[in-house]
Amino acid sequence: MRLDGIPLWDGTELRGPVDLSWEPDRIIDVSPAAPRHDDLCVIPGLVDTHVHLIGHAGPGDPPDFATWPLVTTRDEQVLHGVAHAQRAMRHGVTTLRDLAGDEAQVALRRAFDAGVLQGPRVQVHGVVGMTAGHNDLFVPPASPQRKPTADGPDECRKLVRTWARAGMDGIKLTTSGGVLSIGDRNAWRNYTRDEIRAVVDEAHALGMPVASHAHSEEGIRVAVEEGVDSIEHGTLMSTDLAEVLAARRTPVAPTLLINEAIAEGRVPVTPEARAKAAELVATRDVLLAQAAALGVRFVLGTDANGHHVQFGDQLAEVRHMAGILGMDAASALRAATSDAADSIGMPVGRIAPGLGADLIVLRGRPWERIGDLAAGNIVAVVSRGAVVAGGLP
Numbered sequence: 001m002r003l004d005g006i007p008l009w010d011g012t013e014l015r016g017p018v019d020l021s022w023e024p025d026r027i028i029d030v031s032p033a034a035p036r037h038d039d040l041c042v043i044p045g046l047v048d049t050h051v052h053l054i055g056h057a058g059p060g061d062p063p064d065f066a067t068w069p070l071v072t073t074r075d076e077q078v079l080h081g082v083a084h085a086q087r088a089m090r091h092g093v094t095t096l097r098d099l100a101g102d103e104a105q106v107a108l109r110r111a112f113d114a115g116v117l118q119g120p121r122v123q124v125h126g127v128v129g130m131t132a133g134h135n136d137l138f139v140p141p142a143s144p145q146r147k148p149t150a151d152g153p154d155e156c157r158k159l160v161r162t163w164a165r166a167g168m169d170g171i172k173l174t175t176s177g178g179v180l181s182i183g184d185r186n187a188w189r190n191y192t193r194d195e196i197r198a199v200v201d202e203a204h205a206l207g208m209p210v211a212s213h214a215h216s217e218e219g220i221r222v223a224v225e226e227g228v229d230s231i232e233h234g235t236l237m238s239t240d241l242a243e244v245l246a247a248r249r250t251p252v253a254p255t256l257l258i259n260e261a262i263a264e265g266r267v268p269v270t271p272e273a274r275a276k277a278a279e280l281v282a283t284r285d286v287l288l289a290q291a292a293a294l295g296v297r298f299v300l301g302t303d304a305n306g307h308h309v310q311f312g313d314q315l316a317e318v319r320h321m322a323g324i325l326g327m328d329a330a331s332a333l334r335a336a337t338s339d340a341a342d343s344i345g346m347p348v349g350r351i352a353p354g355l356g357a358d359l360i361v362l363r364g365r366p367w368e369r370i371g372d373l374a375a376g377n378i379v380a381v382v383s384r385g386a387v388v389a390g391g392l393p
Helices: 074-090 103-114 153-165 193-205 217-225 239-248 256-263 271-293 314-325 329-336 338-343
Strands: 002-009 014-023 026-032 040-044 046-051 093-101 121-128 170-174 210-214 230-233 251-253 359-363 378-383 386-390
Touching: 046 074, 046 251, 046 314, 046 329, 046 338, 074 093, 074 103, 074 378, 074 386, 093 103, 103 121, 121 153, 153 193, 170 193, 193 210, 193 217, 210 217, 217 230, 217 239, 239 271, 251 338, 256 271, 256 314, 271 314, 314 329, 329 338
Parallel strands: 002 040, 046 093, 093 121, 121 170, 170 210, 210 230, 230 251
Antiparallel strands: 002 014, 014 026, 040 359, 359 378, 378 386
């Protein structure tokens, strides 16, 4: 398959008009060419480093976020996860990292990789969280159907090993409270330093990166000091922490849209969740803009779950990153393509010979005007070398 004479932004810079050819699933050649499609361009497929595939994917108003997983069989939930992944793919998001996965998301990843179902590239992280911690408090106390927890360094190591045996790509660790979890607070400590050190050590010993959910300043600090590989949210990031993160080039996924939607009550949430999000958002923008100015490595991460942020909203998140973080268009686009891919170790996010054939053909020049990165401008999406939306010019 090929595109001739189309302007290429390759994931890092503008290459001008090129002839681009690929075979499933590998880019074969990128060569300078005479222009033929001045109104169009091609960019790499986007990479969302923070999603939750298992959530309601049906039309209309979503059901209650807390009870839907408790009244829906796991088999049915998996089908919703497939729908979410395919919707993201059709919107040009061709790589997703699920940060609260179990065997269900691993099964989706394997089915997509094997071509049993058409779908994007997927990574899956298993959560290591404490009893009464952020991950545990999504389930009401009276429900016996609870997610695994681990308390104490030895249990933490065992849960990391359990997730490794299940085929996970990495570990998600909780080092602060959260917004949607029931009854906790963002400032609550999640795990002692010894427990965090055990998780990071065991995961790294098994070749698994660690992503840390952290809203509070102390939650970010302990995660950084104990050597996690990425920070999720990073909402109350102080200046000194921003300087450390910038020096280490640790990726941070700011998940902007979801916290605003919850804080403003634009999605169905409890008064508790709305109050927690509003408290965070009130100070977040200044702190994160300062962090970006100090050189913190922000990458695309939406927390999309089908209830509060939809799959396909990733393009709006990139546009919002540019505005809130003060990024120019090219920097925001890199944060959603090459840099996001590098941050999770995936050989995508760029258009170059030998890499995976994930790309978007669209109208406009999004590296100059980030507003051009919009669903209405998409002409075609290629995922794993196949056209999955629209049609090639």
